[in-house]
Amino acid sequence: MKLTPRQQEIVRLVKEGQPVTSEALASKLGVTRAALRPDLAILTMIGVLDARPKVGYIYSEKPSTSLVYDYISKIRVKDIMSKPVTVNEETMVYDAIVFLFLNDVGTLFVENNGILTGAVSRKDFLKIAIGGTDIHKVPIGVIMTRMPNIVCVSQEDSVYDVAEKIISHEIDSIPVVEKSVGMDGKEHFKIMGKVSKTNITKLFVKLGKGQ
Amino acid sequence: MKLTPRQQEIVRLVKEGQPVTSEALASKLGVTRAALRPDLAILTMIGVLDARPKVGYIYSEKPSTSLVYDYISKIRVKDIMSKPVTVNEETMVYDAIVFLFLNDVGTLFVENNGILTGAVSRKDFLKIAIGGTDIHKVPIGVIMTRMPNIVCVSQEDSVYDVAEKIISHEIDSIPVVEKSVGMDGKEHFKIMGKVSKTNITKLFVKLGKGQ
Structure with a gap:
């Protein structure tokens, strides 16, 4: 699976300043929060990012093992x-x-x-x-x-x-x-x-x- | 990985009437197309759905092997x-x-x-x-x-x-x-x-x- 350039940029931003809120990410990337939602959903789902309620996104070392397990x-x-x-x-x-x-x-x-x-x-x-x-x-x-x-x-x-x-x-x-x-x-x-x-x-x- | 109830519903609708456009899915589910975007992005990414430009979504038998490969x-x-x-x-x-x-x-x-x-x-x-x-x-x-x-x-x-x-x-x-x-x-x-x-x-x- 290849991450899109924007997804890679999100991962880079989160790695730099974790935890990072979606508002902060949106403003850094100059887009709306709604526009970021699909990317954040994907990155969370495949386990690259971890979403902490009221804290923000953090980078997660564990890859998408649950998908591997499912498969x-x-x-x-x-x-x-x-x-x-x-x-x-x-x-x-x-x-x-x-x-x-x-x-x-x-x-x-x-x-x-x-x-x-x-x-x-x-x-x-x-x-x-x-x-x-x-x-x-x-x-x-x-x-x-x-x-x-x-x-x-x-x-x-x-x-x-x-x-x-x-x-x-x-x-x-x-x-x-x-x-x-x-x-x-x-x-x-x-x-x-x-x-x-x-x-x-x-x-x-x-x-x-x-x- | 567990699909959300809405993602499961989307898969069911696509299986029933493929190809299905995102407009059709949105109207059947009573939501906006924007609201569906994250779900469709995820389902396409993990290989459950296949997006055909100008045709719509079709159900894809192949699971998320590329993720498995990556891992x-x-x-x-x-x-x-x-x-x-x-x-x-x-x-x-x-x-x-x-x-x-x-x-x-x-x-x-x-x-x-x-x-x-x-x-x-x-x-x-x-x-x-x-x-x-x-x-x-x-x-x-x-x-x-x-x-x-x-x-x-x-x-x-x-x-x-x-x-x-x-x-x-x-x-x-x-x-x-x-x-x-x-x-x-x-x-x-x-x-x-x-x-x-x-x-x-x-x-x-x-x-x-x-x-």
């Missing part, structure tokens, strides 16, 4: 999620690692007929790989984090909530699931996608590009 | 970077992996008297760990990515540029360096910090919290 909180998981890479529980750890590299992802999700049963990260793989285990003979079901111990999100969640879960639970990638009730009457979670730190970083780049 | 492009690397975890070239791969886990990071940087010489990611470690090499006998200098083949940033770079480098070069963590000229007259890079996808995700959470 971010409107973006949904489904807008940025990507395709999950999945294996099944019987896959041997070695084969799973090869699969991880071939797909160039950081986390594999484990599924059984589309139902999420587990997750294994690069960190889990590295741990087992240096442990002296024969990774050709151990299936992934032995080392994976198993449901319900996996943090999940749904497609309608806000991206902001997902980012917070990623940070607070210290995970790299979150599965996006849809709840369904199976033939056995139990709740299941179908895996629909994933959101990783990479997706968040990509979104950040997009925001920065103004797209 | 993001002001954040510098030094505002979000964290401490790098470093080892030296002689460290054996196995010991380096243990060190990686103890520090709970994804990438180790390799230094020699504070000068960045290399970097090794969890991915590099996993590759060597499944390769049948005796990782107790191979020093990290053998497997690391060596300078000048490492993408670096400086403290004054914008966070947006860093995020873009992380995505375009497909890396997890970027070293933050400071150029200096050594006794030998050669350029060196002192390692000052690092920025990872985790730092970007944390910043995202902070933006979402409006901090």
Whole structure:
């Protein structure tokens, strides 16, 4: 956003002599108070100026974070999620690692007929790989984090909530699931996608590009 | 940001009958055009409405991305970077992996008297760990990515540029360096910090919290 020359001049005047009343600003700029109203409303709204009743305008260091917040909180998981890479529980750890590299992802999700049963990260793989285990003979079901111990999100969640879960639970990638009730009457979670730190970083780049 | 009741009413009227002139809006709301000017200026500025000369106002789907862009492009690397975890070239791969886990990071940087010489990611470690090499006998200098083949940033770079480098070069963590000229007259890079996808995700959470 570019401030107009008059808005920039207002900011300069306020910085110089804060607090400054709108009367003082109007007289310095040689215009009426009514003419200044739109500019002052905008500068206050985007957080460049702070209006103190009966005191005047002061310069505020904090930028327009509330607008940023508003914008971010409107973006949904489904807008940025990507395709999950999945294996099944019987896959041997070695084969799973090869699969991880071939797909160039950081986390594999484990599924059984589309139902999420587990997750294994690069960190889990590295741990087992240096442990002296024969990774050709151990299936992934032995080392994976198993449901319900996996943090999940749904497609309608806000991206902001997902980012917070990623940070607070210290995970790299979150599965996006849809709840369904199976033939056995139990709740299941179908895996629909994933959101990783990479997706968040990509979104950040997009925001920065103004797209 | 919360729109005022009148601003919401304006948006509703424009959505209903776009394009709508400011005269029409003023008469529908029973106020003067001058009284509407601040509201229309704000709604146009934040991108909710689009003003078409000689046509009127139309509703614009695109939100205030330019403000978001402005805000993001002001954040510098030094505002979000964290401490790098470093080892030296002689460290054996196995010991380096243990060190990686103890520090709970994804990438180790390799230094020699504070000068960045290399970097090794969890991915590099996993590759060597499944390769049948005796990782107790191979020093990290053998497997690391060596300078000048490492993408670096400086403290004054914008966070947006860093995020873009992380995505375009497909890396997890970027070293933050400071150029200096050594006794030998050669350029060196002192390692000052690092920025990872985790730092970007944390910043995202902070933006979402409006901090």
